[in-house]
Amino acid sequence: MSEMPLFERLEDDDHGNAEPVFRVSEVNRAVRFMLEDHWPSVLIEGELSDVRRSKGHVYFTLNDEEEPAQLRGVMFQSDVRRTKAALQDGARVRFRGKLSLYTARGQFQLIARSAQMAGEGDLAAQFRKLRAKLEAEGLLAPERKRPLPRLPRVVGVVSSRTGAALQDIMRVAKERCPVKILVADCRVQGEDAPRSIVSALELIQRVDDLDVVIIARGGGSAEDLWAFNDEGVARAVAACRVPIVSGVGHEVDITITDLVADVRAATPSNAAELVVPEREALLRDVRSLERRLSQAFDNRIGGLRLRLERLLRPLYGARRVVVPVRREMAALEERLWHASRASLRTRRERHAELHRRLMRLDPRTVLRRDQRELASLSAKLRDAGRLPIRRERERLLELSVSLRGRAKPLIREARGSFAELCTHLDALSPLRVxxxxxxxxxxxxxxxxxxxxxxxxxxxxxxxxxxxxxxxxxxxxx
Structure with a gap:
């Protein structure tokens, strides 16, 4: 039991009173020794995924095709050189090796010594079958791929709100050029992930001014990325009304969504780089267009100048004829100018004389003159008529006083005659009878x-x- 000091300590401590305390490394080493002692050579078959190579070693994940179970594994460089099996994602491989524990991480693993191909794995078969089906329908055809908008204003992102992929997209977009980003949150792993992705994709398309969509997820195992191999997700991506970019996993990860999308990006960050233009690149393009426009304008002007010179060349010989005519025209123009000035001066003087005459006959001028004369005569008439009127008033007053004195006897006499006549008339009136x-x-x-x-x-x-x-x-x- 010298190879398992932990379990020796457990046996020794059974006779003591104090409860033992172990370090993590002691526990991991003890488990590793026990696994290697009890499982020194085991034959295991499964489907490969997450295959990666580093310094000649091959690291992989072996998947159970009937139940949800995984086993991490490694084949070291010396064993890799001897094996003839193609260690790649989706391959069904039968390994012989020992079970162990990676003590630094406490990770249960298989240390493979040899490998033998056992056929194609179920996941790979499903992938191949769906790819062939969609390819037969034309959903993978290059001619249906749409170009990305050059200057998108609204970018939709279908991803997990808490995932690192979204943060990478936001960071890269902010660094390159300011655009409006709308996020449709969804699950990107698990049984409910396909339905969640389809719902999020349908939701983001309700935005009227949407220009492009990024569907993204960070790296992971083949099982973690399997939601993006779902047929429903693939058809939803193909039916998207705007161009769509797939940025799922890493560059080595290929999903059905990558094949159906208009553009495949190696990573979520690369998807943001493909969709969002770089500010400096746009400025360079604008400056280049300005230079091209200026050059085209100069070329056009130069061409028109040459054409004009060719058209004017026949007219250069006519200068000998044109010069005398021009001199004669200048002399006639000078004579005409002097004559027109004299005629204009005469007409101006005539106009001034007519204006003066018209002003003398103007009814308003005549009226103002008559009003002044009338005012003068009225003043003279008032001054001349005041004295005779005063005299006539005095004479009239004297005649009135004289008339009153003479009329009184006549009035009394007339009143007596009138009374007598009234009495006589009253006596003759029928009313008296x-x-x-x-x-x-x-x-x-x-x-x-x-x-x-x-x-x-x-x-x-x-x-x-x-x-x-x-x-x-x-x-x-x-």
Missing amino acids: LERGYAIALHETTGRAVRSRLEVDAGDRLRIRVSDGEFGAKVEKT
Whole structure:
């Protein structure tokens, strides 16, 4: 038992009273020795995944094809050189080796000595079968791949909100160029991951101004990435209305989603680099376009200048004819200028004279002049008429006083004659006769006075007037 000091200490301590305390390294070494003693040579078969090589050694994960179980393993360089088996993801391999424990990490593992191919693994077969199906439908055809937008404004990311992949995408996008990033959270591992990825992809497409989508997950084993080999996820990626970039796992990891997507990125960070343009690169492109535009403009101007020179070349010989004509035209122009100035001066003087005459005959000028004359005459008339009016007023006052003195006797005499006439008229008035008891009968219809009984008939209505009024009467008989 010298190779297992831990268990020797356990046996010794059974006779003591104190409970033993062990270090982690002691426990790991004891377990390693026990595994290597009890399982020195074992034959194990399974499907390979996560195969990677380092310094000639091969590290892998062996998967059970019937139950969810995994076993880490390693084959050292000397054994790798002897084996003829193709150690790659998806291969079904039968290993012979011993079970051990990697004490530094406490990791249970298989140390393989030899390997023999046992056929294709179930996961690899499923991958190959689905790939062939989608390829037959044309979903993997290069001609259906869409180009990425050159300057995206809104980038959708379908990934786990808590994963490192999202953080890498956000960091790289921020470093390259500011864009709007919308995240659709989903599960990226486990049985519910495919349904969650499809739902997140459908949700992100509801954004109207969405330009491109990144579907991403960090590295992991083949089983960890298996959700991205799901047929439903692949069809959802193919049906995405905008270009989609797949950044799942590392560069060596290939999934169905990578094959269906418009662009495959080696890593999530590389996906962000492919989607988000670099600010400096954009500035270089703009400066390059400016130079090209300036050069094209200069070339165009130069070409037009040459064409113009060719068109004008035949006209250079006509200068000998044109120069005398130009001199004559200049002389005629000078004569015309002097003549036009003289004519213009005459017309201006004529216009000024007509303006003066018009101003003299202008009704407003005449009216203002007449108003001034009227005001002057009115003032003179007021001054000239005040004295005669005063004299006439005094004379009228004297005549009024004289008239009053002379009219009083005449008025008294006239009043006496008037009273006498009134008395005589009153004596002759019919009303005086009525006061003595007489009455006057009047026809009611004609209003005429009845002077004889023959003028009335029985039944006639009469109005009888007396001294203090009148009343009606009816003739009974005549």
